[in-house]
Amino acid sequence: MLSAYIDLALGLVLAFLLLSLLVSGLNEAIVRLLAIRSKFLWAYLRDTLDGDAPKGGSWLPSGIRDVFAALPFARDPRPAHENQPAPAVPAPLPASSDEPPAAPAEAAPDGLTHLLYERVREIDHPTRGRTSIANLPPGRFAGALMELAATEPGGVEGLLDKLKATGSPLHGHLKGVWESAQRDLDRFRQGVEQWFDSEMQRLSMLYKRYVKWVLALLALMVTLLFTVDGLEYGKTLLRDNAYRAAVAAVTDGGVDSVREVLEECDPVSCITDALSRPALVKVLDNAVVSMAVPAEGEPSFHWNGAAWWERLTTPSHWPGFLLTYVALMFGAPFWWDVLRRITGMRSRR
Incomplete structure (x- = not known):
């Protein structure tokens, strides 16, 4: 018995x-087909580096409706793929201007997001004309920022001034890290790595929270179909x-x-x-x-x-x-x- x-x-x-x-396999197939992970990452980077979307609001999904509609289909926050290696000398940050941009920020080639992508695009491959980078190591992010700071006359101080002048939300984060590092470059780089790593953990938690709704829908579909x-x-x-x-x-x-x-x-x-x-x-x-x-x-x-x-x-x-x-x-x-x-x-x- x-x-x-x-x-x-x-x-x-x-x-x-x-x-x-089966539910997990369907979810993974949808995520890969629609490049959800890379869109999540670059939506966060656009929010942090360049600010809100051209039509206002955050690039990141603000609710379940955006997860199922806006992020996969309505808009793509990822930069356009480039098959050339990063230039030897990083391009300088765009100068501040009180005039409104003539083109949407998504199409602007000189945004801070585009400059960051230039420094990390060696690991990229195309996905329907867009970047497929879905994971950015904290060390690589900190290195890219240090390379951008090297193009400014005042180094990190010049980079912070340029970020403040352009209204980048990244200025407040880097300013706090720079002050806590007591203006030491090595400690500043380590602080940027730790800050970005904690931000990626927070982003992963947000991603998992939204994915739960997708898994719930897929589980319901599998239960009813079978x-x-x-x-x-x-x-x-x-x-x-x-x-x-x-x-x-x-x-x-x-x-x-x-x-x-x-x-x-x-x-x-x-x-x-x-x-x-x-x-x-x-x-x-x-x-x-x-x-x-x-x-x-x-x-x-x-x-x-x-x-x-x-x-x-x-x-x-x-x-x-x-x-x-x-x-x-x-x-x-x-x-x-x-x-x-x-x-x-x-x-x-």
Whole structure:
């Protein structure tokens, strides 16, 4: 009896792990296709270096609507990709001007964001004409700022004056770091690295907070498309375990113990079906598009729309759908850790 409950636990954990991996895979595919990580990074850099967007407001998404609409599709804060290495001498910072810019800031080639990109673009490759840099090491950021400071007559002091004159939000951050470093270049560089590293940690937390909403939507879509009823799946696992035990009795010649199996179908076909179609495969058959793998021939796909819709609109399945959805929200790492603990597997680092 204990083995049946162990099989039940393993079956549930394995199913939730596979579905969670599917959700994570879909999320990663969307993130890579839309270059969300690099857009997040350069939206932060534009806010910090050049200020607000041309139409006002922050470049970073300010709500869920911006995460799903504005950032992926409406505007791209990344600089245009350049396949040439960084110039030997950095370009000077743009001079301040009280006149409004003739072109939007996104198209301006002389912004501080563009100058920073010039110093780090050796590690870049194009993504539909835009930069694909999604991770900027703190040391490289601090080095790029020191290179820009070298172009100013007063060094770091000149850089701070130019940032203040142009109204860059970066001036306040660097001013505090410069004062705390007591105008020592080595300590200033280390302070910039520490400041930028803490900013990247804050940005990662903001990114994860928004990604949770995307994962929640994907988990709901997977649950509804596959219509995986967690409660029904648990019953199927227990029933499948008992059914397999009954089928296994055929090999021992116990005809009386397998009378139910013999009444259902031919023993050979039942044994084949029980061994080739475990409970997980049977539950996944309820998806809107099901796949059949025959003993001979190629796999085939079948439209299962009518049965899927009937199952989806049946209230008795809704508690099971809710259980599956909540389980998927825990994520694949959680279910992998549970599976590892149950099976006794040890993780290798």
